[in-house]
Amino acid sequence: MRRKPALTSHGVPATRVAWWASFAATLALVAILGLAKSAQAQTAAAVGAAQTSLASASALDEELDIDGEAEASEGEEVEFEECEGDDAEECEDEAGPEAPAECLLSNAQATVFAIANHDKVRLQVQYTTSSPTAVAVSYGLHGSKGSLYLGEDKKQFARQGALRLTTSLTEAQMAKVMAAKAFTVQLRVPAAPHYCQSLFDRQLDVREATPTGLTWQQSE
Numbered sequence: 282m283r284r285k286p287a288l289t290s291h292g293v294p295a296t297r298v299a300w301w302a303s304f305a306a307t308l309a310l311v312a313i314l315g316l317a318k319s320a321q322a323q324t325a326a327a328v329g330a331a332q333t334s335l336a337s338a339s340a341l342d343e344e345l346d347i348d349g350e351a352e353a354s355e356g357e358e359v360e361f362e363e364c365e366g367d368d369a370e371e372c373e374d375e376a377g378p379e380a381p382a383e384c385l386l387s388n389a390q391a392t393v394f395a396i397a398n399h400d401k402v403r404l405q406v407q408y409t410t411s412s413p414t415a416v417a418v419s420y421g422l423h424g425s426k427g428s429l430y431l432g433e434d435k436k437q438f439a440r441q442g443a444l445r446l447t448t449s450l451t452e453a454q455m456a457k458v459m460a461a462k463a464f465t466v467q468l469r470v471p472a473a474p475h476y477c478q479s480l481f482d483r484q485l486d487v488r489e490a491t492p493t494g495l496t497w498q499q500s501e
Contacts, residue, residue: 384470384477385414386438390499391466391483393420397494400455402431402448404466409441417469418446424461429454462486464497 379387387409394403404420419433436444450458468481485497 379409380477380480382411384473384480385410385412386416386468386470386473386477386481387411389468389481389483391420391464391485392499393422393464393466393485393497394491395455395458395461395494395496397455397459400450400452402450402455402458404431404444404446404464406444406446406466406468407442408438408444410438413437413439414470414472417471418444418466419469420464420466422458422461422464424457424463426457426460429457429461459495461497462488 389406389408391407392405394405395401396403404418406418408416414437415435416438417433417435419430421428421430431448434446438444463484463486466483466485468483469478470481483499485499487498487500489496489498
């Protein structure tokens with residue numbers, strides 16, 4: 282009767298050692314893969330957070346830039362900027378050709394800005410005068426959604442500078458602004474001779490898109 286071969290005394294321990302070594306290697310591989318995946322996820326999250334932060338900062342900067350110029354009043358805001366020294370020549374160039382000295386208001390260049398996401402419209406008038414004087418400013422629009430009178434105000438103009446008149450509008454009024462074909466701006470100097478009045482009627486019919494809305498300017 283044949284006997285089964287006996288296992289050597291060192292056979293079992295060697296098998297166990299090989300099995301444990303294989304098991305440990307598998308665990309190590311799983312751990313390495315897990316760490317790599319975790320690191321990749323953390324990197325992607327960090328990149329996404331950074332991009333979101335930059336986008337938020339950019340949007341905030343834009344909001345602050347617009348609000349900083351226009352939020353001082355719920356209805357209407359007026360800003361004046363006087364040009365002196367090195368800026369004087371630039372103001373004269375932007376204001377346009379000169380009127381007779383007796384008209385007091387020498388020249389004026391008007392631009393209208395529509396700030397769509399804030400429901401605001403801004404009239405800017407770059408001007409020079411032969412002598413500081415009071416000027417009545419009024420403007421309105423016409424377009425596919427009808428006409429809209431945007432008001433009148435009387436301001437004291439310096440020798441040269443810029444008037445910025447910002448008005449908050451309702452949603453319906455803003456819809457008319459965005460559909461406007463042209464704006465009419467009138468500047469009247471009470472102290473000037475009557476024949477000067479029509480010299481400062483401005484028709485703004487050059488419409489252009491901007492990052493925040495639209496602008497209307499005078500044609501050349």
